[in-house]
Structure formats: C-alpha cells, structure tokens
Amino acid sequence: MVPWLRLHVSNVCNFRCPQCHVFQLSDNVYPSKIMPLPVMTTALDQYTRWLFSLGERRTLVNLYGGEPLINRRNILDLIRQAGRELNGVQIHWSMNSNGSLLKEQDVRELMAYNLDFHISCDGPEAIHNQSRPGLNASKGTFSKVIEALELLRRLGAWRQITTYCSPINYLHLKELVDIAAAHEIPRIYLDIFHSPDGAFPPDLPRLYLEAYRHARAKGVKMIGPWSSIFLLGTLRSTEEPFRSPSIEVNVDGTFYSSNLPLTRGKSNPPVQELLRYVTSPEYQRTIAEGLHYYAQKCDGCELETACRGKAIRQFQYHLGQEEGYENSCAFTRGWIRNLSTDVMFRKHLTLQEKQRFPFA
Ligand code: SF4
Numbered sequence: 001m002v003p004w005l006r007l008h009v010s011n012v013c014n015f016r017c018p019q020c021h022v023f024q025l026s027d028n029v030y031p032s033k034i035m036p037l038p039v040m041t042t043a044l045d046q047y048t049r050w051l052f053s054l055g056e057r058r059t060l061v062n063l064y065g066g067e068p069l070i071n072r073r074n075i076l077d078l079i080r081q082a083g084r085e086l087n088g089v090q091i092h093w094s095m096n097s098n099g100s101l102l103k104e105q106d107v108r109e110l111m112a113y114n115l116d117f118h119i120s121c122d123g124p125e126a127i128h129n130q131s132r133p134g135l136n137a138s139k140g141t142f143s144k145v146i147e148a149l150e151l152l153r154r155l156g157a158w159r160q161i162t163t164y165c166s167p168i169n170y171l172h173l174k175e176l177v178d179i180a181a182a183h184e185i186p187r188i189y190l191d192i193f194h195s196p197d198g199a200f201p202p203d204l205p206r207l208y209l210e211a212y213r214h215a216r217a218k219g220v221k222m223i224g225p226w227s228s229i230f231l232l233g234t235l236r237s238t239e240e241p242f243r244s245p246s247i248e249v250n251v252d253g254t255f256y257s258s259n260l261p262l263t264r265g266k267s268n269p270p271v272q273e274l275l276r277y278v279t280s281p282e283y284q285r286t287i288a289e290g291l292h293y294y295a296q297k298c299d300g301c302e303l304e305t306a307c308r309g310k311a312i313r314q315f316q317y318h319l320g321q322e323e324g325y326e327n328s329c330a331f332t333r334g335w336i337r338n339l340s341t342d343v344m345f346r347k348h349l350t351l352q353e354k355q356r357f358p359f360a
Pocket of ligand 1 (some may be wrong): 055297298301302303304305307308309310311313328329330332333
C-alpha cells in the first residue's frame, strides 16, 4: 500500500451538501477555514522526510475540503514549490473537488504535475441534485459537474468520479457508470455504503456487483475501499496496517493518523511537531490503542484479518460520528462475499490497482 497524506486545505465549500461531514463541524472544532501555505509546506516536508527515513520512496498527497479550490492560490503555490518529488520521495497528487471552480488554465498547469482530479458525482441528474443541491436547490449542481468532467476529458487530465453509495443513490449505480462512460472518465471510486438511519438493503451487494460488471463491460474501472479489503483477504496478507502510516492534516494544522478511530474534536499535535511526535513513545501508544480499538470491534468478524476496521473508519469519516456503523459492516461483508462469486474479479481488480497511479 502506498502511504498517503491528506491535507484538508479548506473547510468551506460553495455547494454545502446536506450530508457532508464538513458542515457538521461546529466552529469550535476548527475555527480556521482555510489552510495557510506554511502549514501545507511544513506538513509535506516533515511527512516526506519521515517516509524517507522509513524507506518509503512514494506517496499519495490528496488535497481535500470542503472545496479545495476555494484555497486555490495556496494549493497552486504548494504544488509549484514541492513539484513531483520532495526529500527523495515521489509525489502523486490528487484533489477531491466538486468541479465547479475548475478553470482550464489551472487544469493545464496541474496536469504538468500529474495531478489526478477526483470529481464528485453521485448519479444521474435528479439523483445527483438531490444529493448535492448547491445553494440554488431548484437549479442543482449536476450541470457544473458535467462541465468539469468534459473539461478534464478534453484536456486529457488524470481523472475519476468519486462518490459514496448512500440511500439516495444505491439504485442508480449503473447509471453512474453510463455517465462515466459517456464522458470518458476511466475510473469511479465508489465508497462503501453508508446509512446511519436506514436499514441495509439486503440486495445491495448484488446491485454493486451488477454495477461492477457493467463498468467492466463499458471499460470503466471501479475501485473503492473494498478493493484493498478484497485483495488483502484473498492474498491472506499479514501486512501490518500501520507500518507506513498515512496522515490526515486538519485545516487548523493539527494532524492524526488516518488509520486511527475518529479523533475529530480531540486535541491533536500540530504538524510542526510531526517528525518529533511520530518517533515518540506517545505516538506508539496511540497506535497501539487504535489497533486495540479495532481488534475489539472486529473480533469474530469474517473480515477480521482483511478489513481490520476499514468499514468502521469509512463510516466514521463520512458521517462524523463514532457509533452506528453496523450497516456499513454488514454491507462490506455481503459485498466481499458476492465478489468471490465473480471469477474474473480478482485478476481484474489486481490489474486495476496496478494501473491506478501514474508512478513511473
Ligand atoms: S466489516 Fe466491520 S467488523 Fe468486520 S472487519 Fe470490517 S470494520 Fe471490522
């Protein structure tokens, strides 16, 4: 697994989707709204130096929000300064965006750094607009997303549609594949099903599998957190999940390990202390506590050695709440079981994962 650094460069967005976890945060949690450039450069410098000392030579750096392009000037400066390699570590850049603020000139510049554009699209127009209504709900945001997808297609940028499966869109996954195919989007990142309130639809794993097969027929790659769960399960990997830990930097410049349980709102150290902290006994203790947390939660689960809490983490991350993850786990178990019935799946998925990143 390639370790990754996620920078929450903006805590504001011009869409304000009702389900987005960013808007469930009160100003008391993160009073900052925009990440300053020195926080970004310090985080990246310390993180890459740490990776180098661990023997890692590649990393994924993801720009995340809110909408990252609200902090456009700083992220452009960061990428210009850091380039494609820093402190001996090769960087693969990506950005999760709603697409509405993309400008051709910026796309052209970012393409020179191989930035991978991850554009949110949840389904066909009516479904997407229900999920992401924007400030003018009667108009919706779908047309803006399609404009962005077309811009990226025309310029030949690295690109994917990013979405998560929810009670709003789970019946429309094949239509989402059709949108990707129509706009020549080579990949869909489909997150695990999240439903904090509703029941888990029993036929959901079948719908995922149908969508996956539909994507394969249309030449669209479909990936998600379930890809690595499946591959880890079938490969019977014993890889230590925190060996090369990934780091999440909050908009206020504090950070935590992405593999740990929800820490939002808890006190985290500032990135200026990243190198000191990750080599301290305190960090080792925190990691041990995280492992213990998931070991307890996942004890006896059929995916215990493959998933290791990932379904819980995905739920907590997207919903911003600690409890209520049982539906995500039930879905993940059902989906992974269903995947095992697709004889082409493992081979196909292994190939997809290999082709996912533009590393030399
Ligand atoms: S499905 Fe849930 S309980 Fe099972 S291993 Fe994954 S996170 Fe743990």
